Amino acid sequence: MARRKEHTHEQIRHMAISAVVEHLQCHGVDNLSLRKVAATIGYVPSTLINIFGSYQYLLLAVSEQTLLQLAAQLQLIKPTTPKQTIEQMALVYSQFAFANRRCFRLVFELSMAGDQPLPVAHLGLIKSLFSDVESQLSQYFPLACEQEVETMSRVLWGGIHGLTCLSLDGKLFETQSCLQDMLMSHVSSYIDGMSIKRNSNAAN
Amino acid sequence: MARRKEHTHEQIRHMAISAVVEHLQCHGVDNLSLRKVAATIGYVPSTLINIFGSYQYLLLAVSEQTLLQLAAQLQLIKPTTPKQTIEQMALVYSQFAFANRRCFRLVFELSMAGDQPLPVAHLGLIKSLFSDVESQLSQYFPLACEQEVETMSRVLWGGIHGLTCLSLDGKLFETQSCLQDMLMSHVSSYIDGMSIKRNSNAAN
DNA sequence: GCAAAATAAAAAACAACGTTCATAATAATT
């Protein structure tokens, strides 16, 4: 046997990733297995191992795709004032998390076997989410040095992420509507608080 | 076979949980298995299934114990001013997370199979972490209603949690020392920001 | 054009997993 070149490796990659994503729409990642993915796309486990290296790397590929989609959604935001733009980012972030709940969890809960750190490319993707916040912040705080802007962007993003994560599993409160209020409260009040400390300019 | 009553069920519970915790000091949860835990404490898989119900419930028990230890550490804090007390809580929280990195991750990444929600007792334990923040906040904002205090406590705690989590996996920055700065920035500036909005009292 | 070498997908084998079930050994009861 060997239907050679019925699909290219790149096609199989795409099929497998799509199969995982589709499964995650309705079922958890624990119900999934390499064998099921292979069966779904009409292939055999060892073929996927050959292509992805391991089941773990297949999941990592799904995680990366999700991360790219999230980044793309954030890029779609049309900047207005810095503060409003960051608030808009927080909303988009949390809405994406709730719309792609299981993929989102995969991104942040996936860890490599043997306690190896995630690939640097993956960490880089996550960190790239901050960059837009940074540029908005340095507009809002023109006097702040690079270091200070970096700290602020991470505080803002860490808060947005934490609230979203806890809310996603009902660990914070029950309804999603509260989450939006809390995100707004977080972004708005933190920026206001920093404004006093740096007795800086800008009102909106 | 049946060394009956060589250990009580409660003793075996304790032994198994300790074995998991000890393993998690040095190795990830993926390297662990029910069979290994059983072997470590000189028992057999089915015995642990009888006692805990499933491997998942054993891990849940470890998670609960960790949660209780974290809560205990937070209770140890001697209150000074509300703001300083909350800042101290943030530090203790992050220090606990780094000292018990894998157990901490277990608490927040463990989810039930079949997408069932976590037991309410477990969710209650997590939410109880907020209660002390709430009492500190209502001291600081005596005019705020219960609802407002609840929102603020969750924003504060969500931020603390998010920063800690991201930092724990190197998803935020590299060194731990930055984390403390960010936690202080978060707590301090958010409270300051809220203070203006409610043009309230209290300076420290 | 055809035989030989290379390749690639599938099949089978492997070790380990969580869990279930029947068994054998102990404790409790009569």
Added chain:
DNA sequence: AATTATTATGAACGTTGTTTTTTATTTTGC
């Protein structure tokens, strides 16, 4: 002391990710 009720155990089951072997196809060399 014999019988019944417990209870930990050991074997079995179905499934997992991965490795290795086999087999069919493609490419190469003459």
